Amino acid sequence: MNVMTVRGVQKSFGGVRAVKDVSFDIGSGELLALIGPNGAGKTTCFNLLNGQLRADAGTVMLGEEDITGLTPKKIWEKGVGRTFQITQTFSSMTVLENVQTALISYRRKLLSMRERAKRLYVDDAMELLRSVGMHAHANRSCAVLAYGDLKRVELAVALANDPKLLLMDEPTAGMAPGERMDLMALTADIVQSRNMSVLFTEHDMDIVFNKASSIIVLDRGAVIAYGKPADVRDDPNVRRVYLGGGSVFAK
Structure with missing residues (x-):
């Protein structure tokens, strides 16, 4: 059973659609990365999942329980943690x-x-x-x-x-390169020892492709790729978004 199931989540601010029909699953014990260029909607998506923002449409399930529209405190009490x-x-x-x-x-x-x-x-x-x-x-x-x-x-x-699920928004921001790898290695160990799941955003692609079990890529609020690191690395839409057709990802 999935720890979290997200289906058709949408959010607009005025005339700007920040999150567009986003759907994905977070499995038990999974370390899932959510990446994308600046302004892709990553933090907005996070804020929808833990109740800081209310979705315009869509559902968020924690296990078999619908938590759509609950407050951050209620969602935290049900087992969703968050770092900023x-x-x-x-x-x-x-x-x-x-x-x-x-x-x-x-x-x-x-x-x-x-x-x-x-x-x-x-x-x-x-x-x-x-x-x-x-x-x-x-x-x-x-x-x-x-x-x-x-x-x-x-x-x-x-x-x-x-927590059953920990949301980590840019966990290594402001850290030295060595500290970044150490923190994410520690996080991976905790995921395994606690059978906990993690969804994290990250700009350091070395961390993403070395530590994530699966990757979601957002661009302008929409999911353009979702899968295992090797598949996402070779996805032409991902390459187009990051480097106009080149590759930003080391193999």
Whole structure:
């Protein structure tokens, strides 16, 4: 069974159709890349899937449940995580407190925060930090972390709701080349160990073609290619969009 099934999703802003009749499936344990040139509709598509935008038409199914039109919080509670192009951690908190806060929110203990908050879910938060290689930095403030480390903390926060599906919007943006590969290798390991699925956008084609199990290509809001990396690499429509008929993809 698919983790998510997207059928005929559309979104317009005024007279501009940002997403046009987009359909695809996300299988269990799949690392699916969503790529396309700037303005292709990638982030809009993401925002439709996790409820930040309401689709004009189409359906989004999480397993067998229709989640079309639900709020981001409701969709998050049902097991869809999200990371953003710009990290969303609380710089005034420690690394551990950031993950604890996500766990407290998911487990609906917000009314119990205040003095008790520092004692809640410490072991679970440390386990999540260990899974992303940040447990040794648990008591450091997020304000002093390097950007690559912040991305790892954000990943730990995104895992706090034990997601069936994680949406990662430009996860390696702003990172050095070596850090990019390390983060996506870590993500691939987490996908395998948790049997979780990931949909991610990415501009680094080396990462896309080395790490994705399948690829969707958007152009002007429409799907122009969808399949395994080798098939997408050789698709004439993809080559036309990226380099006017040349190849931007190393084999």
